[in-house]
Amino acid sequence: MPRRRLAGFVVFALTGIAIFTALGVWQIERRAWKLALIDRVEHRIHASPVAAPGPAAWSSITRSKDEYKVVSVTGRFANDRETLVDATTEQGMGYWIMTPLRSRDGFVVLVNRGFVPADRRDPATRMAGEIDGEATVTGLLRMTEPNGAFLRSNKPNANRWYSRDVNAIAKTQNLTNVAPYFIDADSTPNPGGFPIGGLTVISFYNHHLLYAATWFGMALMLAFALARVVRGAYFTD
Numbered sequence: 001m002p003r004r005r006l007a008g009f010v011v012f013a014l015t016g017i018a019i020f021t022a023l024g025v026w027q028i029e030r031r032a033w034k035l036a037l038i039d040r041v042e043h044r045i046h047a048s049p050v051a052a053p054g055p056a057a058w059s060s061i062t063r064s065k066d067e068y069k070v071v072s073v074t075g076r077f078a079n080d081r082e083t084l085v086d087a088t089t090e091q092g093m094g095y096w097i098m099t100p101l102r103s104r105d106g107f108v109v110l111v112n113r114g115f116v117p118a119d120r121r122d123p124a125t126r127m128a129g130e131i132d133g134e135a136t137v138t139g140l141l142r143m144t145e146p147n148g149a150f151l152r153s154n155k156p157n158a159n160r161w162y163s164r165d166v167n168a169i170a171k172t173q174n175l176t177n178v179a180p181y182f183i184d185a186d187s188t189p190n191p192g193g194f195p196i197g198g199l200t201v202i203s204f205y206n207h208h209l210l211y212a213a214t215w216f217g218m219a220l221m222l223a224f225a226l227a228r229v230v231r232g233a234y235f236t237d
Helices: 003-045 055-060 123-129 166-172 208-236
Strands: 070-077 083-089 092-103 108-117 134-143 178-185
Touching (some): 003 208, 055 178, 070 108, 083 108, 108 134, 108 166, 166 178
Antiparallel strands (some): 070 092, 083 092, 092 108, 134 178
């Protein structure tokens, strides 16, 4: 191999080895971060309920610090302003029932009261569950899901919802002083059996170790190729 081409390949190979190694190290760091997150969430979901954050705390709420906390709030449901969001659950396909609850403290929080199948879409088919009067909700604090789902955008004007977008739902329902999060209600049975709460799926994508092995493997293969080329050039000379 000509010296110029050999030098170019060496630079290319060393650069690639450095990049692949850095990516592997980054994935190891991401794995450590993900495992720490999973551990924090496990502690949160088994903790005792705390009061749902009010307006004074809204600006400081973050996904990493607050999501999946067990919270509790007491107030009255605005059943006439519920929103149905497409859902696929272990119970099948249907809808999440998102209902505003006006708390004793005066702010509004959207509550995902749970799942109903398509044949329970109409509130008239589950009137026993349309709680009238004061109620206490305990569940998991969840962050808003803006815009929609993959390849499916929310269509507020058509009342078609594919994600639990707090701001958009509040605007459509003419709600004010609304918390920037929603609550996934726990499995405490609702009168009449619907909606079905407690179906939150908590899972975290964690293939960082596999990705790290892939990047390190590519670095090793490139290092092996470099060694062969350099050795061949040396013995040829």
